[in-house]
Amino acid sequence: MIEIDPTSPLPINDQIKGGLKGLVTKGLLRPGDKAPSIRGLAVSLKINPNTVARAFRELALEGFLDSKRGDGNYIARSAPGQAREGLAEAKDRLRDALRQARQGGLSWDDISDVIGAVKGGEDETR
Amino acid sequence: MIEIDPTSPLPINDQIKGGLKGLVTKGLLRPGDKAPSIRGLAVSLKINPNTVARAFRELALEGFLDSKRGDGNYIARSAPGQAREGLAEAKDRLRDALRQARQGGLSWDDISDVIGAVKGGEDETR
Amino acid sequence: MIEIDPTSPLPINDQIKGGLKGLVTKGLLRPGDKAPSIRGLAVSLKINPNTVARAFRELALEGFLDSKRGDGNYIARSAPGQAREGLAEAKDRLRDALRQARQGGLSWDDISDVIGAVKGGEDETR
Amino acid sequence: MIEIDPTSPLPINDQIKGGLKGLVTKGLLRPGDKAPSIRGLAVSLKINPNTVARAFRELALEGFLDSKRGDGNYIARSAPGQAREGLAEAKDRLRDALRQARQGGLSWDDISDVIGAVKGGEDETR
DNA sequence: GTGGTCTAGACCACC
DNA sequence: GTGGTCTAGACCACG
16 A cells, blocks of 8 residues: 655655555545554565554654554544645655756656656556 | 755755756756855855765766866766766656655645646746 | 775775775675674774765765665675776776886885885785 | 876875985986976976975975075985985885785786886886 | 764865 | 865664
């Protein structure tokens, strides 16, 4: 459900947090639902369980997850609100990336091409 | 001529490298031209001279800049070629950012909004 | 494994790069092997960790090392090839030094003496 | 009479000083002889007159040169002694270079090859 | 524990 | 004034 890019300058940590918030934003995960297990996620994303654990711990601190020892993590009631804040952060990062792309010399046409490519990639995965 | 975002997940020194390559891509800097001085850039971008020096040293190792001690840095003859590679990297980073934005829950409409905002911001600066 | 001469006109970071490439050339380090840790090297060579980090970063940019955050640096598969290039640089530097020694007034006999001394020094260390 | 290698890690400054001392060591310049003019050397070596001037100033401070305003620089009576010290420095630098070459992975055979090449180069220039 | 980045400030070589 | 190198120490991301 989530995809990680280990080469991205955005820390894996933040990618996990953003991904989970995205799942809530998209309605694929609702308050009260059980979140994926830390170990399961670590295996499927091929990253260190410690990194996932830290992301979950931070989400719990933010009140996005309710963690129950020996059971698992559950989407908190306040999660949708937190997810909305995550959206704003995601927009900020996108804006950053766009400005940097422009500064790096990309034309708006180049940017349109990249967007098209990403859209196409999503279709294939469907 | 270059703008730095200290809050960006992309390291400052990479932003400098990308920015310089962008100036060449845009034709604002040509082979043989003198690059901005390390200290001057550091002051105008309000960052540490050492950080700029690091970016410049790496650009020199890549053959993008010719550095002359006691004189300054000059755009190398092979710079346009190197800049083209920089373009590809910039595209990769943009692609990353888009995928992460999508994963974070942004709709394509949201993304269009952000693009519009960035375009508008550029117009204002003109 | 590596020795640094802080009084040498050759920058310390270049000495580190040359030393690591030498270890590969000599077969003491092979692709896939773990390189010494930055902090460990810094301590044993009695130099600043930042200086070692700089050398390692450049080796990583050249593709000689694969650096894994939180883990360590590994000798890349392409390292032996890069090491061969390093050999050529080392020869160039030696040629320089010889020409300067000659220009400084050293006779070929003097030079033979120095070579003998260095050979002898190596034997002692054995 | 002197040759400079601008790419050498040994500062140009020191190359000039070493070269002059070498001329005395070789007997091509004797106490009381007029040294080459600063401007003339700068032109023939294609380097900045300021750099030559600094080297000469330091040689004067060391007592190797007698500088006469409006006339030129002359080899001091004590020059041969100073030149002998220069010889020791040159040997030290050679020793450094050899050790670094060995550490960089050069075999003694490689080193012999380089020496042969330098010898050959000198013959050609004759 | 590991590497990665940045700041701050020093000294050197050179124009 | 310019670039080049090194030290020192801080903070972050990761295992």
